[in-house]
Amino acid sequence: MDRTMNRQVLLCITLLYFDSVLGQVSYSIPEEMAKGSLVGNVAQDLGLEIKRLMSGKAKIYTRNTDEYIELSRERGVLLVKERIDREVLCTETAICALHFQIILENPMEFYTVTVQITDINDNSPTFEKNEMKFKISESAINGAKFVLERAVDLDVGINDIQNYNLKPTDNFALKLHNNADGNKNVEIVLQKHLDREEQEQISLVLTAVDGGEPQMSGTMLIVITVLDANDNAPVFTQPTYKATVTENSPKGTIVATVTASDADQGSNAEITYSITNTLDNIRTLFDVTKENGEISIIGNIDFEKSRHFEINVLASDDGGLTDSCKLIVDVQDVNDNKPEINIMSKSTVISEDAKLNTVVTMINIEDLDSGENGIVKCFISENIPFTLKTSTNNFYSLVTDNYLDRERSSEYNITVTCSDEGVPSLSSSVTSTLQI
Template structure:
């Protein structure tokens, strides 16, 4: 503003000096720029007119103008002109130059007026403007270069240098700007094509036309020029990619969109309409895929299997209606789906393996094949736990089934090994195969008997060849290795080979008796049986068998006392004064059997007088059961039966002669014909011959009789000695009368020495003080002989029985 005031002042001073020289009318001129602020100083009018400020006040100075707008006001107190309203030169004068305000200042008393001219100078406060902010041109891409296109001029309200100075067109790739000055001073603006257009490259071009004025600072205006390039069929379709890639999952349903290819044609309209097609002719692509002619979508029309083809190459063609084409390739990768189970192929296998196979022995080779890929084709195989085998993986999906621990056919003779293979797909698929493996036997087990020892029982008097017992041994091995043979081991029983007692069946183990056993000779024996298998080398074990012989009631009781002889009669004397229960004698018998077969009972079978005597059932004691009377016969004959307890029972009978008398003469007279009562028919002839012999040859006959008796007793003792009976004979003791009234007043004292061999057993009797026994010899014609107590019944020194009876008168 200060610069403009200085300029204005210079003008005013210059004007005043000229006015003072060349005019006397009172005129002053000021020059001010437009757009000054309200209240700005225009000029000191009082000073410039040479007036006092008091004169302005007293003369009531005022401004007079013909126009209705007052832009200048007078300040009388200060004597200056001020801007009353904002002055816009363009609104006030438009394009007219110069632009000035004319008004008068009038004074009264006296009346004076002065002319004031205020020239308004232009400032660059307006930018060039175009009538339209945007204009459009449609130019064909086939337009030749040099074509001209007239542009609209810009308008600048400012004048002079502040008006439009020049034009600029940007960008200038295809067009150049030419400005022509007309004779009227106006300018024509043209746009000239200097480079051919290509709609396919740039369908629309936007240019900016700028008009710049010459003011300070410069101001400009712009207009947008939009050029639409019209199409010509000069472009073929072009695919967006030369090679497309797509992925499709195998087993996808028909109609699945695999991919969409896109081709563009830079042309427009019918020139840009594209048709898509598949050009594959050799392979089966057209049977699997189809392309939509309009939008380029490739769809699935057939079955797709990753295992048959993992990718497809589809040749696609894009054609416009003008016959121009472009081609591309669509590579379709088939994505695997876990739709195939692992295949287990047995490369080689052994159906049989020995139970003594070493560790890591290969049993089976397996190859695994899964047609899927990636994780779907990664296969892991395993077998059941708790098996003596392990599955080892090798390269290229090969597995080896090998032994992992010791095999024992006796524990498991066969294995069903299930190999399961699973892939890593989601969900996982698996397959399995069962291998049957037989374990061949090795002879590693010896036969084992069912028991650690055996006991068998057999009843004596068995039939030779009788089956006694069966031993049984089992061999855990198989077939020939388990075939058990039974062998009787060599041993002896009582110095005799055991094979003479029993035999063993080699196949069945049945033990047979070779001989008939006699319990009284041998009661038990034992031997060993060996069980041997058929392996190579054979294994064996043995067991002890004990045979217990059971007694059979095959021996009748044997009466040891009283001794029954054919040469003399023995009679027991019972005094007539004997009380009830008087012990007459005792029948002593033994049974070489054992157990209940040797339990003996005594019964009185026959008696001269049953009311006089009785026999103890268990002890064989003969006692009186009543008082003896004079009416009782002197000679009493008792028949006692001895029975054992066997089934069936066996018995023996003994005849006991009893003399009921107080003296021997009485007994002698009664016993003279005693022997004639024998039941045997031969006795009568025997007595007649004896009587004749006694008469004729008394001495010789007595001697022969004595010798005969001796020989007879010796033979009886030898028979007893040589008998193989193991039971020790029982010899009667001497009896004592419990009442003290009988003639048997003393007791037989005896000693028993027993061994396992009955022939070596001794039974010795001590000597008694006396014995009341009568021996009646029929050849003595009634003469009673007294047997001395020192005389032995059996004279042989090795006799098992020594009895020294004596008769006391």
Template sequence: MTREVLLFIGLFSLDSVMGQVSYSIPEEMAKGSAVGNIAHDLGLQPKRLVSGKARIYTRDSDEYVELHRERGVLLVKERIDREALCRQTTPCALHFQIILENPIEFYTVTVQITDVNDNAPTFENGEMKFRISESTAVGAKFVLKGALDLDVGINDLESYELKPTDNFALKLHNKADGNKNVEMVLQKPLDREKQEQISLVLTAVDGGEPQMSGTMLIAITVLDANDNAPVFTQQTYKATVTENSPKGTVVATVTASDADHGINGKITYSITNTLDGVRKIFDVNEENGAVTLKGNIDFEEYRKYTIDLLASDEGGLTDSCKLVVDVQDMNDNRPEIDIMSKSTVISEDAEQNTVVTMINIEDKDSGENGDIKCFISNNIPFSLKASTNNFYSLVTDSELDRERESEYNITVTCSDEGVPSLSSSVTLTLHISDVNDNVPVFEKSSYEAYIVENNTPGLSIFTVKARDADWNQNARVSYMLEDSSVNGVPVSSYVSVSADSGVIHAVRSFDFEQIKDFQFRVKAQDGGSPPLSSNVTVKVLIQDQNDNPPQVLYPVQTGGSVVAEMVPPSADVGYLVTKVVAVDVDSGQNAWLSYKLHKASDRALFKVGLQNGEIRTVRQVSDKDAVKQRLTVIVEDNGQPSRSATVVVNVAVADSFPEVLSGLTDFAQDKEYNDNLTFYLVLALAVVSFLFITCLVVIISVKIYRWRQSRVLYHSNLPVIPYYPPRYSDTLGTGTLPHVYNYEVCRTTDSRKSDCKFGRAASQNVLIMDPSSTGTMQRIQSEKSILDEPDSPIETGFKQILPRHTVISEKGKGRKRCCSWAD
């Protein structure tokens, strides 16, 4: 907004003043906008405007400006439209006066309204139509109606523009009144067949800011001439068809036009392909140009088809085009899994990330339908890794253990990204080869085997068994004895073990009486490389067999003397005559001995204790009983079958010693007679049965055998078998011999180790006579001094267990008798 103030002061009278002020504002200012500070511009105080009741005076009925007296400013009262107020007149201004009273003052105010580009150029009609023959010559002119712009100055109409300019150009002529004459000039021949209707747009543009314009449509109809062939709307058509679409599906419709009319404008369509099989798959409608399917279409076989189409009119004129059909893929193919290279066997010690198999995956589909993802089952020590496009490698991702799992069936599944997704799978069988990483393990931590003595050498004792978790050669277990000794002898001389079966055989025959148990170690070794082994302890326990008969220790059976037990005729019932002492080197129940009276001169007189072997009287001994009593006692063990030994006990029933001696002589004679009879019988049998040389060999063999047996017993580690003859006492007090001497005997089967100790007098009597001797027996004089000591430890220990032999003594008559063992 500009302001011009022109002040003219004149004197019409003493109280009148006149001035002039000019303002310039744009149109279309908002209501209440300030025009100017009239008080300031006129040099007045605002209170003067109030006191002078200043007001605006104008002849126009419309007031566009109002006065605000308190502020001393002019304000826009109504919207000012320059075009409605002044039209094309320039400049456009408002004129009014400001009048004040007391004293009267008069001021003229001019407000110039400047133009704003608020109107676009407009045409009287929105469309003009022309009919022009296609034979019209170039340069022909066609007058157009111009546009009108209500704005003035720079905002007024400035130029015209015609589009498109293919056939026509625009030409302007200035008129005398300043307006412009607009003409359309033909600059290119028309062709109805190409363009029967031509639409042009004439645009009028003003020079304002922002620039505004108006348009008019020019419609031109081109009149026809029959001079054209059919023409396709496109030289190349494109269409898309989904594979596996059903027959009859419309692929595309091609359209050709003929600018001619009538029969020359009728068009027929056809396919001209010959060699590529297109005509077997596609067909075209002759009338409307619709191309349809007549065969099966497969994206994987052909992804694109090019169809040559021909349009012919009735006059023989033709046109051709191409229809390019892109086949759209459908997810109709499953991924194909190809095993490129694979290993059916892998070692259990294979390192992590060892490649097992290479796999190639291919899906004939495309896009997402051909995008493949592969995976394998979980909880197996393998993983699937993508190496390059569509190539995968199956690798190990943790340690393998054939003993835990010797074979894996790995299923590889591949799925595409199509909807719905298709998948395929293949199963690979992978065997884990063995590595010798497990030692043989015995079924038990230790073994105990039992064998009965006197076994046959080579007898199978026991079988040890070890298992190896490995396979084949690595699991082939061999057994062997570890080097050791038993009692200083290599264990291999006792037992052997089968390398293949683990059966333990006895190498020798075992004797329980020599060795009761022994142990050794067996090693199990596999066939791996290097081999692994473990060992186990085997303890062999020898079980006793009843192979030894009882051995009678007392009474001693000798060939040169007779031992007799004396029983007084006055002996009462239960009188202890003697005690048969026997031992059995076997053990257990095989060594449990029982005693039985087999023969007796008088069975009603004596009995034998079943368990203790004590011979006692059954009834009262009388004078009528024979002095010579002969008892045969059988000693049996408890084995199965039982074995036994026989002992002969001679008993003399008498009060006086001469009677005893005579009885003993009879015993000796009977024995000598029996011995002679046996000798003659054996001699006769030998003479009749064998030749001299045979007898000699037999005798030598028997001697050698006995010598070897004695040597074996002599060198054995068996303890010395103590022999303790029974300690007898006359419990009934009926004995007639007052004094008895004790002695101790320890014997083994080897007489060189025997021992004899003599003791002091006791209460029992024994009588030993040499059959060839009739003299009085000598008393035993030599007694061990240690046994003479009362309560000696040795005597005290033996008193409980040693049997007692006696020496007969008669002091009352001044004579002494004794008896001793005879050689």
């Protein structure tokens, strides 16, 4: 099927109170489209003529260094500039989109464009390990649970993992738990008594399947060695633990301690703790001391990247019995990002007979912090015939608010300063020179 038939166009044009026109248009394209593929007829969708694109020197403005979309002024269309891999572009988000502006000059105008990148089934489910080994006592009771590692599929939606299968199922049944984030916890549950004298080793095959077309799958071998008597499994003091940590906390900071106990004695009561997350970067940020369950930071915690972590911890005794718990870590923001001032377009010369509200500079402000730390206010120097007007989405325009007189002043150095409302407040400024 032609991928371009999947494009969906949403157009919304808003006239602002200054001379610029802010238009919005959205497209949806699948990933992996060939270079030069059509994204959309942006001129038609925004109601612009080709000659206006040419005379206005239409160009794409984006804060990102990688440009995946290009504008053809002569045709008035957007084209794929570089092959887009959704899994590389959006590593941690299900919704993936490119955001940029189209800027025109004489007069200055800008339009906002969003291109949503949809997923195709180009990744099969994979397990981090090809094999998992368990040592299980023959005295383990029916209903004993053993946590398995989940598979990873870089695709999203229906193309992500949809189900797991276990074969054979003579002694164990597969049990899946749906999480709030859409993932599944995978366990095998003992449903038939083990007899070491009858069968000392059992091999199972766990298969993960996605819902794409064609369907893809991945497998992992589970090897179970049957041991003599270990009557009690470890039990955590609670199924879910909670902790809070501030971003930029130093490596080595103890976040929390999880605790399990085992009613057995000797080696069967010795508990080892481990982190079992495989779908994310948890194990690059957190570590657990296997002897006592202390969970500490080993990476850089950044609120702007992740505000919430779920750490899955496994407690195993020497006889192979296990229990699992979850540690939920909430990250608190600190004011560690200055407002970023991006000049979208500017003039260096203006006529002294320019009309009031003539736009001379367009800027965009971005502060990666949240809450009051991310609220930004901007201002300019006083006693100059210019003012700063704001529109939606942190866009500002520097416009004339008084008549210009070259004989009085032939040049202005205009400084724009933007400060956030964090404590202490962080600020940035940029200065431009305008000739009359």
